[in-house]
Structures are given as C-alpha cells and as structure tokens.
Amino acid sequence: MKSKQIQLDELAQLVQGEPIGQNHLLLDGLASLPQAKAHQIAFVNGDKHIEDAQASQAGALIVTAAMREHLSNHQNFIIVDNPYLAFAILTHVFESKVTQRGIESTAQIDPSALIADDVYIGHYVVIGKNVVIGANTVIQSQTKIDDHVEIGKDCFIDSHVTITGEAKIADRVRIHANTVVGGEGFGFAPYQGKWNRIAQLGSVRIGHDVRIGSNCSIDRGALDDTILENGVIIDNLVQIAHNVRVGENTAIAAKCGIAGSTTIGKNCILAGACGVSGHISITDNVTLTGMSMVTGNILEPGTYSSGMGLLENSKWKRTVVRLRQLADVPLTKLVKQIDHMQAQIESIESTLKLRK
C-alpha cells in the first residue's frame, strides 16, 4: 500500500485540534502506542495509557491538554478534548479507499436497471431488472443485486453480498462481504403434519448510514417490511428475521439473533450473541450484556443480563445438580420459616431462663 504523507498541522486541523511541536512533521499512518514508529501518529485513550504513551516511539501523539503534562518524552502533539473521536476521524484519512469508478465489462446488468454515472461496479456482479443504484456507490466483485432492489448514494457493498426480496436501501449504507439482505423469511403453516411454505411478500427497508457486517442474514418480511432505521450498526453473523424493526442508532454486536416481528427501540446496545424472541418489544435506550436471552417485552430503559457466568468445571457440575433441586425448594418460604423458627427458639430460651 502506497502511503500518504500528511503534516502534523494538517492532521490537527482535520480534528479541530491544536498542533504542538514540529508543525511540518510528515506522518504517514496511525498506529497503536506499542507499535507506532517515528513516522506515525498514535492516540492516548485515557489516563491508564499514559505509561505506554511515554514509552511509545510514535512521532506524534493525540492527547488532551491534561495528558500532555505527563508526556515529557514527547515533543509533537495534537491537543483535543476527545482523543478517541479524533482518532476515529483520522482513520478515514489513512484508509485505502476504493477510488476506481466505472463498470467492469464482466458485470451483467439488466438493461432496465438505472445506474448512476459515477459508481463502481466490480467484476462478475449481477444486477437484475429495474434495479436502481445511486451516485458514488461502490459494488464489489461477484455481488448479486436482484430484481427491483434499490440502493442509494455513497453506499459500499462488498463482494459476495446477495441483495434480493426487492430491498430498498438508503444512502451511505455499508454492507460487508457475504451478507444476505432480503432472503426469504422462515414462515411455514403447519397442516396435517407437514410444513406449508408461506411465500414472503414483504420486503426490507434499510435507512441512511446503516452498517451491516459480514455473513449476516436480514430477511424480507412476510407481508409488511423488515425495517432497519437510520444509523443502525450491525456486526457479523447476525440474524434479523422477517418483520423485525430496529430503531435509530441501535448497535447490534456479532452473533445476535432477533426473531420475527420483534421491535427494538432507538439507541439500544445488544452485546454479542444475544437472542431475542419473536413478537416482543424492547423500548429505547436498553443495553443487553453478552449472551442475554430475552423472552418478554422490556418496557424500562436500563441494562439487562442473563447467563450464570463461567465456573470451574467440577464446581459447575455441582452447581447444576443444585439448580436441578432448586425447582422444588421454596426459597422465600424457607427464609420466612427460618426466621419464624429463630423467633420460636428465642422465645423458648426466654421461657427457660424465667423458670430457672
């Protein structure tokens, strides 16, 4: 990768920070504190990293004004209020972007498709009937955009993505490799001992600035649409079933699964591998810790959890034995009984003292 060289003061300007030291110092990359070289810039993500920062070989550091006081080994800084945000902004400067535009000759595009002029469409992409693709969108090689799908402006769709089910995708959406959007929902009517397939007639609607990781499955709706609102971010290997609705700016980590017709509010955070049942509702501002199991509505914002955590195997085995006994142990009744017995004993003791 050819590296880009940028001056310290130019980088400072991009993050609205104050450059200190050699303003014209040329930097060609971001790096972590332990790995950074003299031609790279690193950031200090909180006071607990001050020691690592002192020891770092980075050519310059992104810090708060307060942190700088402790970094006597260094001379070149960008001073900002929020080093993590400044780092996030600068990653875009050093990223290798797909700058190529045009349509590869091997892409198969139905004549009815409407493709904006300045897109990139890679090799062996297949685009169906009446597809619409907006300006500046990049579609990597071997992706499939099925009939009637619409994709907005400035999107990035990586290789081997399948978009079907007449999905409608807004602007600045990023969909990573091998993800399926608009696949058939899992709908079957049981009848006489067999499963009768319900053809799925709804679609998928994806808002602006949505991000979907790799190997995800986002199913089309049965009748109404599956909906991801603006700003939703989703990690890898996530299942979104038919007719789910996910509210604005909700984040869903890897390996979560949301069953059919469930609604998740805005600004929620689902940590990895959570499972959410179908036909329930989760309000706004709910955080689920990893591997949570949600089987009913969540009506109050807050943080929720499940799972017993990790135990050494032999202790776990004993715990499971106790758990299996627990169903038949009336805990709260027992506590009351013990309290009552304690009172009885004390009463007996008093009686005995009196009669002594």
Added chain:
Amino acid sequence: MKSKQIQLDELAQLVQGEPIGQNHLLLDGLASLPQAKAHQIAFVNGDKHIEDAQASQAGALIVTAAMREHLSNHQNFIIVDNPYLAFAILTHVFESKVTQRGIESTAQIDPSALIADDVYIGHYVVIGKNVVIGANTVIQSQTKIDDHVEIGKDCFIDSHVTITGEAKIADRVRIHANTVVGGEGFGFAPYQGKWNRIAQLGSVRIGHDVRIGSNCSIDRGALDDTILENGVIIDNLVQIAHNVRVGENTAIAAKCGIAGSTTIGKNCILAGACGVSGHISITDNVTLTGMSMVTGNILEPGTYSSGMGLLENSKWKRTVVRLRQLADVPLTKLVKQIDHMQAQIESIESTLKLRK
C-alpha cells in the same frame, strides 16, 4: 413489480373457501390488516385480531364463519376453516416467481454434467464434473455446484450457494443464498500436540421438500453421510455438523447448532439458537425452547428448556454471586434439616407446656 389481478371468487376457489360479497372484485395482493388497501385482501389470524380487522381498509378478508359475524364494516369475505392456511396458500399466487428458463451464456458447465432441459441456470454459475440437475430446477447466479453433486427436480438454489462434498439433493428442495452444503466436517486427530486433519469421505443426503435458509453450513460426513430427511425446514445461520441425522418434518430455527454424529427425531421443533452436543440422540416430537443447551439424550417427547432468562443487571449480578455459592449449599439436605428442626422445636414447646 407488475401486479397480478385476481377475482375474489377465483381466490376463494384456490383455498376451497366460500366467497361472499362482490364475487368479481379484483384483488392484486395480500397485505396485513393495518397496511391493506382497497385492492388487497387480508386474513384474520384468530379472534384477537377482530378489532384490527374491523378497522382495516382491506378490500376483502379471509375469515372463519364465526369471525364474520363481528365484522360489520366489511362486505367481501372468503370463508374458510383455517384462515392462516388459506393465507399460506394465497401467498404463492402473489409471489414473484422465477419463470425464466434456459442457461445463461456465462455459466460454466462441465461437459459431463447432465442438465435437464427446462432448468434456469444464472450468470456465472459454475457446475463441475458429473453433476446432475433435474427438471424445472432454478439455480441463481454465481452459485457453485461442485463435482458429482446431484440435484433433483423443482429445486430452487439461490445465489452464492456452494454445494460440494458430492451431496445428493432430492426434489423440491430450496436452499437460500450463501449457504454451504457439503463442506468439510471438522475432524482432526490429535497426535503429538498437533491436529491431524481427517479428510472427510462421507457426503450429504437431503430429502424431498427440505428447506435450508441463508448462510447455513451443512457439513459432509466423515465416512457415512450427513442426512436431512424429507420435509426438514431450517432457518438461517444454522450449523449441521458431520454425520448428523435430522428426522422428517423437523424444524430448526435460526442460529441453532447441531454437533457431530447427533440424531434428531421426526417432528421436532428447535427454537432459535439452541445448541445440541455431539453423539447424542433426541427422540421424535421434542420441542426445545430458544437457546436451549442439550448435552445428553432426550428419550421422552415433550418440551425442554434452559437458560435463566433475563434479569435487570444489578439483580443479575447478585444472582450470579448466589449461584456461585450454590455448589456448596446442600439444598435438599437443608430442607430436611429445617423440617427436622421444626419438629424438634414443636416437641420442645409441647414439653414446656406440659411442665408449666
């Protein structure tokens, strides 16, 4: 999507129902009660939806005779015994099917492959040696059918599917996008601190009417075959390991994983994200609720569950502390001890009364 228009009485005939109202009313789609317009038909899935049905703008409703009594706002009906089943049947009428037939010029097909005349094979499909593909089967773009794979009649294979491991697939099978059938099973012999790969020589056999969702992995067997019997339905992101056998009409929801050499019976239902250990057996007619963890045989039909459910985070933390104490608390012994103490106390109290 160009819409198809069908008369009310024609739709009624398709579901063996009785049309009521304007028999010649033209309808062009199915919709949910809240979304339906005057040119669409909706169905009422049980009495709890009567109110929504009354308020619906649908041009016609699929109902039972009893429901109709409560729907004074409506004039056009199809009367059936099972509205959900009627709906399932009618979805197929309004579905956009792949009607195209033929082989795209860009498909790469080995000359030894036997392809029936009236298939559709999409762009950039790759078909290997001695492959057999039955009549009326649709293989969407960019799919890979590896050497010696056989696929029956009337199948639908979506884009980016990989079928390998000499898999044998029967008729009317549907495999959704980006699924892998016949991938190598995870078999390694540990020897001198290293993992020695066991090449997988078994295959995969898939029965009639099987349905597999998107992003699934169905591994080939080690020596014998992995088997999905007739009528099995599988949702997205499901793992079926080598030498698993799944019985007829069993349904497996998204994100389940079945480890190697396990047998699951007929007519079972696995809700989402269940995990089943290897080398065990689950009998017929077993239902597992979501996120169940199965580590031993299940010999009796019935419903089984695991998981502690969801707790508010601070309560969960206290619960986990208690759980960690539980291993060392002899619950049933304690209950007996408490009962015994209660008896002792009562005996003492009697003695004291007598001596008063």
Added chain:
Amino acid sequence: MKSKQIQLDELAQLVQGEPIGQNHLLLDGLASLPQAKAHQIAFVNGDKHIEDAQASQAGALIVTAAMREHLSNHQNFIIVDNPYLAFAILTHVFESKVTQRGIESTAQIDPSALIADDVYIGHYVVIGKNVVIGANTVIQSQTKIDDHVEIGKDCFIDSHVTITGEAKIADRVRIHANTVVGGEGFGFAPYQGKWNRIAQLGSVRIGHDVRIGSNCSIDRGALDDTILENGVIIDNLVQIAHNVRVGENTAIAAKCGIAGSTTIGKNCILAGACGVSGHISITDNVTLTGMSMVTGNILEPGTYSSGMGLLENSKWKRTVVRLRQLADVPLTKLVKQIDHMQAQIESIESTLKLRK
C-alpha cells in the same frame, strides 16, 4: 467418483502398521464398521466397538494387537498402536483431491499480482493489485482475493471466500467456502448520539497449517493485526473480532464468537457456541465446554463451563422463578444461621433433660 484400489500391505506401510491376512487384498475405500463392504477397510476406535467390528462386513480392519484377539470373524487386519490416527492418515489416500493446475480463462487477475506457476485458480475468481499467491495453492471458483493480500504455498481456498483487509496468509492454510477473512472490524466512536465509523487500518495474519471452516468472519484489526498463530483450527460460523489473537494449535468449534482484542492461549479447546468477551486474556491449555460464557480473564489451565443444562419445560419454569428469588436469599448466611439454630435447639434439649 472413480475409486482408487490399493493393496492391504501398501495401506499398512502408509501407517507404519503390520498387515495380517491377504497382503494383496485390493481395497478401494474407508468406511464405518456398519456400512463397510468387502472391498473397504474400517477402523475400530476403542474396545466399545469390538461387537460392531465382529459384525462388520469390512474386507479388512485397522486394530490394535489386543483388539485383534476378539475379532475371530475377520482375517485381514492392519495392526497399529493408534487406529484412529491410522484412519486419519488413510483418509488422505482415498480423498478426491483437486489435482487440476492452471488458471481458468475467466479468472480476473490484476497484472501486478504475483502468481506461482503451479497453482489452480478457478472460474470467476477475482484477484486484486499486488496479490501474491504461492506454489501449489488451489483457489476455487468465484473467490475474491482483494488488493495486497498474500497467500502462501499449498493452501486450499474454497468457493465464495472473500479475503480482504490486506490479509497475510502463510502455508498449508485451508479456508472453506463462503468465509470472510479481513472484513472490517466493528469499531465505532459514539459522539453526539451517533456512531462514528472507525476505518480499520490493521490487517489479519494467519500462520501455517491454520484451518478455517465455512461461513466464518475473521475481521481485520483496528490498528494492529488480528492474529491466528500456526496450527489453529476453526469450525464453521465462527466470529473472530478485530485484534483477537489465538495461540498455536488452539481449536475453536462451530458458532463460537471471540470479541475484540481478546487473547487466547495455545492448545486451548473451545467447544461449540462459546462466547468470549472483549479485552480479556485466556491462558494456555484451557478447555471450555459448549456454550460457555467467558466475561473475565482465565489465568489457570483447566476445564471451565457455564449454562444450567436442559430441564423439562415445567420444571424449568419453576427453576427460573426460584432463580429470580435467589438474588435476595443470603445462602451462606442462611446455612450458618441454620447450624447455629441447630446448636441452640440441642442446647435447649440438654437443658430440658437435665431439669427432668
């Protein structure tokens, strides 16, 4: 599949075993004990399979010297110390390997790519700028190797794999179908209620002899690299987040997820569907049983577990009720209280006896 025929004594030589019986017996495949025919060889994996072995129709058996004593129905054997290992070795003899070499005319290869002479590159493969591919590596159809990716010698990459993020892959690595290596890590800086994407600038480094199953997601690092050390084996549908490091010869079963920046030691075994939190450390020689939930460091080698196991549904419901009471039941305090009450009762009883 055309079958290869090999003599008993030749097979014995391959596993350094002793042939017994008809040395020139021609065998054309490995099979399981119940399925094996007279032209096949089977192996006996421990004494518990002796009965199956006696009943087997196999033409020859791989056994230990001790097992042979009990197999009077059979005449042809290969005697070895470790029949399972011998079986593992012989699977490679009967495996259908990709022997074709060359580059299909439909592969799109950037002129700057360096491709060794004796590779196989399948149809519709797309290879980007400055890619390096080593000798004897097989890349199946429709795979995408993005710019700056490097792949070593003797690798096998199946169809629909996406390798991006400038990943560096060593020798003898096997990556199964539809897996994504080097996808963008899930990094976002929250700011003013929105998620600001952090472009991922790190890469992925994969050691020698690593095996990755189908439908996995192995993300590139944020700044430093995600690392899989030599000999790591990974099953299907596994998530490896950005900046994870997995130590030598660690095995990760299907559906596991490892969150960002976590380090896993050498020779660990993660059974299926384990979830490991981010930014933690697991030492060498740790085994996790299936569905374990790891939220903190593991500093001691050993076996660890979580999960309550499976309960019949009605008992599970009662257990969950008790679990929800458990947070407010001071278990160890109660046990002490009960012991104390027992002592009080005994003391009272002594007193009463004395006063009789």
